[in-house]
Amino acid sequence: MEPVIEVQGLTHVYIDAENTKVTALDNIDLQIMPGEFVAVIGANGSGKSTLARHLNALLLPSEGHVKIKGMDTMEEDNLWDIRQTVGMVFQNPDNQIVAAIVEEDVAFGPENIGVLPEEIRTRVDDALKAVDMTAYRTHAPHLLSGGQKQRIAIAGTLALGSECIVLDEPTAMLDPKGRKEILSTMLRLNKEKKITVVYITHFMVEAMLADRVVVMSEGKIRFQGTPREVFSRVEELERLGLEAPLAAKVAFELRKSGMKLPKEIITNEELAAAFG
Amino acid sequence: MLDITLGQYYPGNSFIHRLDPRTKILATLLLIVAVFLANTAVGYGALCVMVLFIIALSGLPFMLVLKSVKPLLFIIVLTLLLHTLLGQGEHVLYQWKFLKVTEEGVQMGVKMSMRLILLLMISSILTFTTSPIVLTDGIEALLRPFRVIGVPAHELAMMMTIALRFIPTLMEETDRIIKAQTARGADFSSGNLLARAKNMLPILVPLFISAFRRADDLAVAMEARCYRGGEGRTRMHQLAYHAGDAAAFVFAFAMIGLMAFLRWGPNVL
Incomplete structure (x- = not known):
């Protein structure tokens, strides 16, 4: 099967305000297969947002290649196909809603690519239904909660026909309820509509539900694997400025003090079960 | 502060509310022309009746529309006073030193302030019955042909x-x-x-x-989200003219015709 996203030797260098060269991404290799739910974690400044912006050609590589379904982001002719294939959801829920009515905002993407009006109508209705926001069709966005606004943003990418959605810390500005809404919406879309998800977050609990976790630091991918593999490496995570889930940490400390516990404990339930 | 409403849209579902925004904008412009054409008492009377008729059709409370005159009340009163006190004419009603109230002056003052009041009321009916979002769609559609220039x-x-x-x-x-x-x-x-x-x-x-x-x-x-300017862009909501819009245009042109007749036509009254 062909990967949806293929990153080969991606390096991103930029000149900052003090005129020094900064390497935000350093020789990244990453493959994401159709239908995968990949979480990317990393401390602030680890380059995860920069990586996200490369995935739909908002940024272009200084070196290396990013291919979306085989289309290279460096080729300008591919630009609009790439942006239709990979949808983006950003951190600030307010700053990505364009129109003053919910359904008009969801229609913004398809309108841009010249879809026929009747077709836009069906796409918008379907997208709003998929994120469970049909009831708010004609509302004004500023009256919605953060979680609802982010769901509108997700609907916006669905209406564009995205097969893959990249979410750049979508829950960073939300309350716990909103966080839950977004995560469960994405898990459902991944399962039911086979949408490929790249979920960038600094909440470890959210990453635990992914198929694969990619750990980034200083512009490099440090290690990756299933949540179980990644989160049981408590010491390494801490060295990178990340906190492993509480259960994994407790198990790790207990093991260190001589207790015999299985190495792959990462959830509270597993920890409790280990004590019988 | 959270509960702000933009513009002064008064929600409703009247005949006027349901008109296409393009119709409403153009008809408003036509009626403004009609107001400027009016120069007789009969003309102004007809225009007042017309405004009352439109307000009745729109289901707006009359006082609400009348209130739209308030911001310019000072100018309206000033217009009336200046014309009344400084007007020129032969039929002097009252004179005190350089202040002279003439029949022509009073007439002119009343006409001018009527004109302002009518203009304000007509244009505010447009914004009362059209939400800013729909109004934007209408303006875009009307300006589209002028893209070539x-x-x-x-x-x-x-x-x-x-x-x-x-x-x-x-x-x-x-x-x-x-x-x-x-x-x-x-x-x-x-x-x-x-x-x-x-x-x-x-x-x-x-x-x-x-x-x-x-x-x-x-x-x-x-x-x-693939935005690249207006080129090749479509819209989900398509504006469409209906029978009511045709009626509104006929009405607006009829008003202009009537005002033109009263102004230049044979003096039948």
């Missing part, structure tokens, strides 16, 4: 849409900044005008910085 129709409409979207958000933000600065001991209510204007600075600076940041974020988000 360089009128940025799509860009203007986009700007209006984004403004409508972000004004409430920025109002919320202003509210928050005012509270934050008050908590830090800022004083917005004492001192003379200059001092007070100066005190607004701690509100304006953070507000501007945040607005620019938002603009930057929004631009990236729009680009990510």
Whole structure:
């Protein structure tokens, strides 16, 4: 099967305000297969947002290649196909809603690519239904909660026909309820509509539900694997400025003090079960 | 502060509310022309009846429409006074030193202020019965043919849409900044005008910085959603003329015809 996203030797260098060269991404290799739910974690400044912006050609590589379904982001002719294939959801829920009515905002993407009006109508209705926001069709966005606004943003990418959605810390500005809404919406879309998800977050609990976790630091991918593999490496995570889930940490400390516990404990339930 | 309504849209589902926004904008312009053509008492009378008729059709409370005259009340009264006191004419009703009230002056004053009142009422019926969002669609559609001579129709409409979207958000933000600065001991209510204007600075600076940041974020988000200007863009909501729109146009042209007849036609009355 062909990967949806293929990153080969991606390096991103930029000149900052003090005129020094900064390497935000350093020789990244990453493959994401159709239908995968990949979480990317990393401390602030680890380059995860920069990586996200490369995935739909908002940024272009200084070196290396990013291919979306085989289309290279460096080729300008591919630009609009790439942006239709990979949808983006950003951190600030307010700053990505364009129109003053919910359904008009969801229609913004398809309108841009010249879809026929009747077709836009069906796409918008379907997208709003998929994120469970049909009831708010004609509302004004500023009256919605953060979680609802982010769901509108997700609907916006669905209406564009995205097969893959990249979410750049979508829950960073939300309350716990909103966080839950977004995560469960994405898990459902991944399962039911086979949408490929790249979920960038600094909440470890959210990453635990992914198929694969990619750990980034200083512009490099440090290690990756299933949540179980990644989160049981408590010491390494801490060295990178990340906190492993509480259960994994407790198990790790207990093991260190001589207790015999299985190495792959990462959830509270597993920890409790280990004590019988 | 959260509960702000933009513009003065008065929701409803009347015949006037349901008209196509293009019809309403064009008909408003036509009726304004009709107001300028009127120059007889009969003409003004007919226009008043017409405005009352439209208000009745729109289901708006009469007082609401009348209130739209308020912001210009001072100018209307001034117009009336100046024409009355300084008007020229042969039929002097009253004279005191250089002030001379003439019949012609009074007539002129009444006409001029009637004209202002009618203009205000007609144009506010447009904004009362059309939501700003629909109005934006109408303006975009009407300006589209002028793109060939360089009128940025799509860009203007986009700007209006984004403004409508972000004004409430920025109002919320202003509210928050005012509270934050008050908590830090800022004083917005004492001192003379200059001092007070100066005190607004701690509100304006953070507000501007945040607005620019938002603009930057929004631009990236729009680009990510395939925005590339008005070229090749479609709209989900298509404007469509109906029978009612034809009737509205016939009515507006009839009013112009009537006013032109009263002005230049044979003096039948």
